[in-house]
Amino acid sequence: MEIIKTxxxxxFYGKVQALKNINLNIEKNSVTALIGxxxxxxxxxxxxxxxxNDLIDNVKITGEVLYEGQNIYxxxxxxxxxxxxxxxxxxxxxFPMSIYDNVAYGPRxxxxxNKSRLDEIVERSxxxxxxxxxxxxxxxxxxxxxxxxxQQRLCIARTLSVEPDxxxxxxxxxxxxxxxxxxxxxxxxxxxxxxxxxxxxxNMQQAGRISDNTAFFLNGEIVESGNTENIFYKPLDKRTxxxxxxxxx
Amino acid sequence: MNNKKILxxxxxxxxxxxxxxxxxxxxxxxxxxxxxxxxxxxMNTFINDxxxxxxxxxxxxxxxxxxxxxxxxxxxxxxxxxxxxGAVVLSAPISVALAIFIHYISPKLGDRMLQPALELFVxxxxxxxxxxxxxxxxxxxxxxxxxxxxxxxxGILVLSVMILPTIASISADAVKVVPKNYLEASYGLGATxxxxxxRVIVPAAKGGIxxxxxxxxxxxxxEALAVQMVIGNSIKFANGILSPTSTLxxxxxxxxxxxxxxxxxxxxxxxxxxxxLVISFTFILIIRAIGKRGE
Amino acid sequence: xxxxxxxxxxxxxxxxxxxxxxxxxxxxxxxxxFKGRNFLSFSFLFGNPKVGEAGGGIAPMFFNSFYMLIxxxxxxxxxxxxxxxxxxxxxxxxxxxxxxxxCIETLxxxxxxxxxxxxxxxxxxxxxxGFTILSGAMAIAVLNFPALTRVSENAIRSAAESVKExxxGLGATxxxxxxRVILPSAMPQILTGIILASGRIFGEAAALLFTAGMSAPPLHxxxxxxxxxxxxxxxxxPAETLAVYIWKLNAEGMVPDAxxxxxxxxxxxxxxxxxxxxxxxxxxxxxxxxxxxxx
Numbered sequence: 001m002e003i004i005k006t007x008x009x010x011x012f013y014g015k016v017q018a019l020k021n022i023n024l025n026i027e028k029n030s031v032t033a034l035i036g037x038x039x040x041x042x043x044x045x046x047x048x049x050x051x052x053n054d055l056i057d058n059v060k061i062t063g064e065v066l067y068e069g070q071n072i073y074x075x076x077x078x079x080x081x082x083x084x085x086x087x088x089x090x091x092x093x094x095f096p097m098s099i100y101d102n103v104a105y106g107p108r109x110x111x112x113x114n115k116s117r118l119d120e121i122v123e124r125s126x127x128x129x130x131x132x133x134x135x136x137x138x139x140x141x142x143x144x145x146x147x148x149x150x151q152q153r154l155c156i157a158r159t160l161s162v163e164p165d166x167x168x169x170x171x172x173x174x175x176x177x178x179x180x181x182x183x184x185x186x187x188x189x190x191x192x193x194x195x196x197x198x199x200x201x202x203n204m205q206q207a208g209r210i211s212d213n214t215a216f217f218l219n220g221e222i223v224e225s226g227n228t229e230n231i232f233y234k235p236l237d238k239r240t241x242x243x244x245x246x247x248x249x
Numbered sequence: 250m251n252n253k254k255i256l257x258x259x260x261x262x263x264x265x266x267x268x269x270x271x272x273x274x275x276x277x278x279x280x281x282x283x284x285x286x287x288x289x290x291x292m293n294t295f296i297n298d299x300x301x302x303x304x305x306x307x308x309x310x311x312x313x314x315x316x317x318x319x320x321x322x323x324x325x326x327x328x329x330x331x332x333x334x335g336a337v338v339l340s341a342p343i344s345v346a347l348a349i350f351i352h353y354i355s356p357k358l359g360d361r362m363l364q365p366a367l368e369l370f371v372x373x374x375x376x377x378x379x380x381x382x383x384x385x386x387x388x389x390x391x392x393x394x395x396x397x398x399x400x401x402x403x404g405i406l407v408l409s410v411m412i413l414p415t416i417a418s419i420s421a422d423a424v425k426v427v428p429k430n431y432l433e434a435s436y437g438l439g440a441t442x443x444x445x446x447x448r449v450i451v452p453a454a455k456g457g458i459x460x461x462x463x464x465x466x467x468x469x470x471x472e473a474l475a476v477q478m479v480i481g482n483s484i485k486f487a488n489g490i491l492s493p494t495s496t497l498x499x500x501x502x503x504x505x506x507x508x509x510x511x512x513x514x515x516x517x518x519x520x521x522x523x524x525x526l527v528i529s530f531t532f533i534l535i536i537r538a539i540g541k542r543g544e
Numbered sequence: 545x546x547x548x549x550x551x552x553x554x555x556x557x558x559x560x561x562x563x564x565x566x567x568x569x570x571x572x573x574x575x576x577x578f579k580g581r582n583f584l585s586f587s588f589l590f591g592n593p594k595v596g597e598a599g600g601g602i603a604p605m606f607f608n609s610f611y612m613l614i615x616x617x618x619x620x621x622x623x624x625x626x627x628x629x630x631x632x633x634x635x636x637x638x639x640x641x642x643x644x645x646x647c648i649e650t651l652x653x654x655x656x657x658x659x660x661x662x663x664x665x666x667x668x669x670x671x672x673x674g675f676t677i678l679s680g681a682m683a684i685a686v687l688n689f690p691a692l693t694r695v696s697e698n699a700i701r702s703a704a705e706s707v708k709e710x711x712x713g714l715g716a717t718x719x720x721x722x723x724r725v726i727l728p729s730a731m732p733q734i735l736t737g738i739i740l741a742s743g744r745i746f747g748e749a750a751a752l753l754f755t756a757g758m759s760a761p762p763l764h765x766x767x768x769x770x771x772x773x774x775x776x777x778x779x780x781x782p783a784e785t786l787a788v789y790i791w792k793l794n795a796e797g798m799v800p801d802a803x804x805x806x807x808x809x810x811x812x813x814x815x816x817x818x819x820x821x822x823x824x825x826x827x828x829x830x831x832x833x834x835x836x837x838x839x
Contacts, residue, residue, distance in 0.1 A: 052713065057636065082715035089713075093706045095725050106714040109724065111257065155710065162714055258717075265719035269634050272626030273644055276693065279686060280647035283654075283662050290665060346561045354558050363562055366569045372817045373572070374747025376787045377810045381572060383794055384579075384803065410568070441551035464653075471655025473750045474791055498657055505661065505754060510669065522661050529658070533649055 003028040003166065003196050004049060009063035011044060011053070018044050020220045022063070026166075026213075031188055031197040033207035033228065036217035036243070042200045045217070046168050049198070050085040051078050067166075083110065086159035090171040092151035094143035094158075099126075099135050102143045102154055106162040121161050129156040130187055149180020156187070167191065169199040173206070185210050204244065208232050216240050284526065291523025293516040294320055305520060311484055313517035314508075320517050322524065324486055328496040331487070332401055332476065333469035336408035337416075341462050344416035348424045348458075349446055367414040375411065379478030382407040387479060390491070399481030399493040407475050412465035419464060423457020424450060460539050467532035471525065473498035497521050573814060580811025588808055592762045593789075598801035602809055604760040607776065608677070608783040609816075612756065613745050615779065616681040620688045621738060627689070628696020628734075629722055632704065652690035659687050660751035668755055675757025675782040683755045684748060688741050695737030696730070703729035736828040743820030747813055749787035757782035758792050786813055 004026040011019035019041050026032050034042040044053070051072060053059045065072050072081055094102050103122045112118060122139070126132035131153040135146070143154055152172060159167060173181040188210045191197055201207050207214055208228065215225035216239075224231060224240045235241045294300045300320040308321025347367075351359030386406060387398030394402075427450050435445040451458070481493020482503055495503075501521055508515040583589065591601025635641045663683030673679055704726045711721040760783065763776035770779050784792070790809050793802045 050713065052709065055709075055712065079715045079717065082713060087709075087713040089709060091706070093710045095707050095710070096729055097725075105711070105716075105724070109261075109711075109714065109716040109720050158710070158714065262717040262719045265723060266634060269626050269630040272623050273630030273635060275623060276627055276644055276647050276651065276689065279689070280650050282666075283651075283659075283686075286665050287658070287662060343561055343565065346558055347565060350558045350562045354555060354562075358562070362566055366566045368821065369573070369818070370569055372743050372747075372821050374749065374787050374813055374817065376747070376749045376790045377576065377813055380790055380794060380806055380810050381576065384807070385575070413565070441547050443551040443554040444547060446554075467653055471653075471657070473655065473657035478791070478794055498655065501657060501661070502750070502753065505664070506758075519661075522658055525655060525658055529653055529655060530650060533646075533653055537649075 007064040012060040030212040032213045033211035040217040041220040042217045085166040086164040087168045100139040125157040125161040129153045290519040294520040298513045313514040318513040325497045328494040332404040335405035340409035347417045348420035370414045375475040379475035382479040396491045403479040416461040416465040419461030423454040427453045477502045580807040583808035605786045605789045609785040616684040619685040624692025627693040631697045632700040648690045656750040663755035678779040680756025683751045699730035699733035739824035760784035
């Protein structure tokens with residue numbers, strides 16, 4: 001059953017059209033990978049889902065993006081939306097605060113002040129991103145002292161703290177070393193039990209390893225989308241096959 | 250439930266946002282009110298006291314406190330102009346030399362000695378410059394060149410030290426951003442460092458250097474106390490670099506405290522202030538124009 | 545060969561000019577500190593000025609300078625930071641922003657005497673306050689508003705880069721993002737700007753001549769009130785600051801040891817400015833170090 005659905009989505013930066021007629025369904029509790037060469041629109045598409053594109057002037061969007069059946073632009077308050085749909089970025093960006101305060105930021109901003117509730121949320125979120133054991137004794141130390149991979153898992157914990165339903169990940173491991181990358185990929189299998197994950201990646205092996213469904217973007221359009229095994233082993237479109245086999249991209 | 254939501258939104262966003270917007274608008278309001286008030290006070294001389302703009306700008310007869318008041322401000326305009334230009338002529342070459350030194354001759358020394366030195370120069374209050382000018386420079390000029398010490402020369406020397414950091418730091422920024430490939434091209438052709446500096450770097454940076462010079466000129470024009478303490482404040486043209494005179498800022502400093510609001514004398518001083526305002530604004534426009542040309 | 549010789553000669557010239565400038569600064573500072581070396585006497589620092597006889601002190605003026613600094617900072621900081629937030633986070637590119645930026649440039653380049661005259665017009669005459677600390681502080685606030693806005697805006701923009709998206713992505717409002725994450729990050733840079741501005745404020749005179757006035761009644765610290773004129777903490781009393789006093793000594797010289805007092809007072813002023821400058825550097829690098837690593 002689908003949790004996110006886009007209908008005839010077009011996006012323009014000024015006069016330039018970055019997304020063309022995107023129709024995509026995202027299944028609940030699945031991991032969907034968005035793949036394609038640089039500049040093909042996959043990150044732009046991802047950022048449409050939690051309305052991060054609102055931050056850019058000159059952006060025009062037509063078509064519909066439905067979350068649980070409701071249009072996120074007309075029927076939803078953007079703040080509520082971002083509680084339900086969280087985002088992890090390519091470069092880890094912890095706040096210059098303690099580990100605890102980083103994870104507690106989201107709940108605090110949404111009005112939760114009770115210390116024991118916050119403690120519980122922090123612990124749950126850090127466990128959810130498999131970071132708890134490594135940091136539980138130094139929650140008050142600055143987040144900037146963590147390694148890159150740990151910082152990214154902290155950012156994931158931070159996103160989990162507001163109890164979203166969907167996690168958007170924009171190339172979350174491209175700035176990390178192979179071991180951290182592996183840890184986060186293992187995390188995805190665990191995360192999808194409770195959440196729906198959409199991940200943008202230019203690493204095709206990663207997409208093949210961790211996702212249930214894949215969408216292949218090219219020049220702002222979706223060329224082909226569907227079950228990951230099908231896309232990778234039995235692509236219908238020649239362009240998909242060329243990309244998967246590495247002829248370009 | 251809805252009311253609670255609105256209250257929360259208020260606390261989280263709207264109060265803060267409104268505050269920031271008010272501060273931003275305050276800048277605009279302040280600027281416009283400053284221009285408005287000084288304009289209306291300054292125009293009194295022309296509206297109420299019957300002076301003409303031509304007389305104000307071109308006549309050197311300044312007797313605003315006589316029975317038939319005369320409002321010729323030429324002496325002050327000349328004084329300000331000559332002293333400022335003199336200061337720039339003296340200080341610009343030195344400033345550019347410093348800029349070149351900081352970035353191309355010895356960046357280490359430049360960073361550790363020159364930059365802090367320039368910052369300290371800026372930090373010295375203008376009264377102290379004026380005081381040192383008065384207590385050291387004036388006797389020096391008097392004994393070396395004759396006269397009473399109070400002079401345009403003293404004004405020029407004091408001002409040139411005061412505007413040196415301004416021109417130097419802006420020129421340094423301009424000289425720093427000359428594209429590396431110009432330098433590589435020049436050296437690659439076998440030019441010496443000095444040739445590269447004088448034929449490539451300085452011409453390439455001339456927009457920024459010019460901006461620095463105009464800014465220095467503007468600062469010199471607007472400096473009040475330091476100039477007032479050494480220039481002599483006599484209301485006549487300087488007949489030579491060693492004679493005293495007055496500037497727009499010096500006469501304002503001297504006389505504003507002695508006049509009563511509403512009298513022609515007071516109105517005349519406000520007109521001088523308005524003139525200063527107009528000249529400052531003109532400098533800004535010139536600087537913006539230079540900036541646009543550079544692009 | 546000729547070109548190489550020229551290169552060497554010019555290099556020497558540039559070294560000479562730079563050395564000269566640094567030397568000049570040292571001479572100026574050492575001269576004043578030497579001439580005024582006797583400032584470290586109790587009767588000078590804590591004594592009242594005398595009329596007609598030698599041996600006066602600068603206590604009230606020194607206190608006035610500090611108090612003026614604090615009051616004007618209390619006004620300028622909220623406004624400057626607010627305007628900086630507006631420009632960095634809320635203003636959209638377009639006509640409004642251009643107008644605001646032009647206003648900032650205009651205000652920033654106004655001669656301080658013009659700002660002082662505006663202060664006279666509005667904060668002294670129009671409000672019927674007369675010469676008061678409040679008038680002076682407002683004039684100084686106008687003077688420093690643009691600089692602090694610029695510092696705040698730059699600090700906020702650079703602090704915002706990495707963390708803004710993360711915060712908004714979690715569902716925080718722009719204001720929450722600013723107040724909880726960006727501003728705290730930007731504080732060190734803003735603080736450095738404030739300390740540097742304090743040095744300038746401490747030495748400011750031209751803007752205060754006609755707003756805070758030139759009289760410094762002896763201060764009796766037994767009354768504490770913001771309004772009662774007999775209290776040193778009153779905002780509504782005239783307050784000659786140290787810099788203004790130096791100017792007045794030179795202009796009116798009503799005591800036989802005016803030169804001596806001016807030298808000592810200048811030494812104090814320069815020392816205070818040095819203290820502010822050095823503090824700004826130390827605090828700036830300390831906070832920077834503590835930020836990029838630990839908490």
